[in-house]
Amino acid sequence: MTDTPPDRLSINPRSPHFNQPVLERGIGIRFKGAERTDVEEYSISEGWIRVGLGKKVDRKGQPLTIKLTGPVEAYFQTPAEGEEAATDDAAAEDDKADGAA
Numbered sequence: 499m500t501d502t503p504p505d506r507l508s509i510n511p512r513s514p515h516f517n518q519p520v521l522e523r524g525i526g527i528r529f530k531g532a533e534r535t536d537v538e539e540y541s542i543s544e545g546w547i548r549v550g551l552g553k554k555v556d557r558k559g560q561p562l563t564i565k566l567t568g569p570v571e572a573y574f575q576t577p578a579e580g581e582e583a584a585t586d587d588a589a590a591e592d593d594k595a596d597g598a599a
Contacts, residue, residue, distance in 0.1 A: 524575030
């Protein structure tokens with residue numbers, strides 16, 4: 499897995515942009531400079547997010563959403579498994595070098 503979040507992602511399993519392993523890792527969304535926790539879907543390249551309209555649902559029981567446009571930034575909330583170990587190893591080597599000097 500890369501450290502760059504996907505360009506487009508959805509939390510709806512029926513969507514073609516749904517990706518369970520990425521969602522399990524945790525995605526944070528910053529929209530127009532503010533943290534958003536209610537994002538249903540986003541697209542970085544097109545500059546939009548979809549958010550739910552409260553408890554309103556359509557006739558199929560799916561939540562109603564609204565598309566908001568603006569600058570979108572996505573980031574992983576937890577580091578990748580390999581990166582975490584590499585970071586810990588680098589920190590340990592730095593500590594050893596500091597102790598030897």
